[in-house]
Amino acid sequence: MMEIKFNVLNRLNNDIQSMIEAKTLEVIRKGHFVMGPEVEAFEKEFADYVGTQYCVGLANGLDALWIGIKMLGIGEGDDVLVQSNTYIATVMGITMNKANPIFVEPNIFHNFDDTALEAYVTPRTKAILVTHLYGQATKMDNLQAFCKDKGLYLIEDCAQSHGAHFNDQMTGSIGDLGCFSFYPSKNLGCFGDGGAIVTNNHSLAQLIRTYRNYGSHKRYHNDVIGTNSRLDEMQAAILRIKLNHLNSYTMERKALAERYLNGISNPLIELPKVDLNCEHVWHLFVIKTKYRDRLMEYLEENNIQALIHYPIPPHLQKGYSELGHTLGDFPIAEQLSQEVLSLPLYAGMTIEEIDYVISIVNSFEV
Numbered sequence: 001m002m003e004i005k006f007n008v009l010n011r012l013n014n015d016i017q018s019m020i021e022a023k024t025l026e027v028i029r030k031g032h033f034v035m036g037p038e039v040e041a042f043e044k045e046f047a048d049y050v051g052t053q054y055c056v057g058l059a060n061g062l063d064a065l066w067i068g069i070k071m072l073g074i075g076e077g078d079d080v081l082v083q084s085n086t087y088i089a090t091v092m093g094i095t096m097n098k099a100n101p102i103f104v105e106p107n108i109f110h111n112f113d114d115t116a117l118e119a120y121v122t123p124r125t126k127a128i129l130v131t132h133l134y135g136q137a138t139k140m141d142n143l144q145a146f147c148k149d150k151g152l153y154l155i156e157d158c159a160q161s162h163g164a165h166f167n168d169q170m171t172g173s174i175g176d177l178g179c180f181s182f183y184p185s186k187n188l189g190c191f192g193d194g195g196a197i198v199t200n201n202h203s204l205a206q207l208i209r210t211y212r213n214y215g216s217h218k219r220y221h222n223d224v225i226g227t228n229s230r231l232d233e234m235q236a237a238i239l240r241i242k243l244n245h246l247n248s249y250t251m252e253r254k255a256l257a258e259r260y261l262n263g264i265s266n267p268l269i270e271l272p273k274v275d276l277n278c279e280h281v282w283h284l285f286v287i288k289t290k291y292r293d294r295l296m297e298y299l300e301e302n303n304i305q306a307l308i309h310y311p312i313p314p315h316l317q318k319g320y321s322e323l324g325h326t327l328g329d330f331p332i333a334e335q336l337s338q339e340v341l342s343l344p345l346y347a348g349m350t351i352e353e354i355d356y357v358i359s360i361v362n363s364f365e366v
Ligand SMILES: *Cc1c(COP(=O)(O)O)cnc(C)c1O
Pocket: 060, 061, 062, 063, 086, 087, 089, 090, 131, 157, 159, 160, 181, 182, 183, 193, 194, 195
């Protein structure tokens, strides 16, 4: 029997593997580890890739959200609209700034629902934070117009959507700022933690650049009290190599997803839907079924590892009990948490492996 892991992070092709090994050795021998030429070059290349003027490398994706929101001046007493089914880190980016997350239920594509937003907006509302969840770009046109009309910031959590476009604009370049994670399992991942903010706003980029380095613009001169959230040279060097291959990784993911979409025909299972003009880069391939736990068990019996993204929505997390929400407050997110299941899908996965998963999924019965 085959064994299918949810993700295999070291299945890079040999060329890339040897380029990365040579490059990391070069960085080690050069002896410049923090705030050096690799980070500077990566920032420029990643900004070019996303289509923004600026990119600031950071220590991780959560810091990108936290610092991005903070540098927009959002804090205590302010509200930020956020989708109810997102990953907890999205919400933490808001609450770390002492702002209030106002949950909005997702649409059928698992993304931010842009209908009926009026009801959520009060004088406290400062921003809308969208997550391009599972790798599918959110429909941004109405949200952009709405934010412009109401004077709200539009913030993108792109931790799962590297390279995904809405129409012809890449996610991260559409709102006021885009927050990225380069955690190893993301579509563009380094060999440790990493993150970045992209933006077209020069003064915002400057603020972030200063804040990530103790608030110091010039060595030992601290204009503000910042933090230490820097991308290091080793990670930047690895990211530069992998960025050159991101489009081919995305094509691989799309081909694998297409094979799932065409191959899975079990009536007990609902396949993911893709919205018009919202590119999906398949960070995760998320199916839905009323028999989720039984299916997961059945896959396990057949040596296939599936995961749930996410089993508890943020508003029901114990750590967020202070927000005062209870079961029933966000029924769509709650139902999703009972029904979603992510099947293995990663760059480097073989057709044989995908076909094995398809055949097992199709033979599942209750
Ligand atoms: C991974 C992730 C983050 C956090 O990124 P880290 O680098 O792990 O801090 C934030 N939001 C979403 C949607 C994520 O998937």
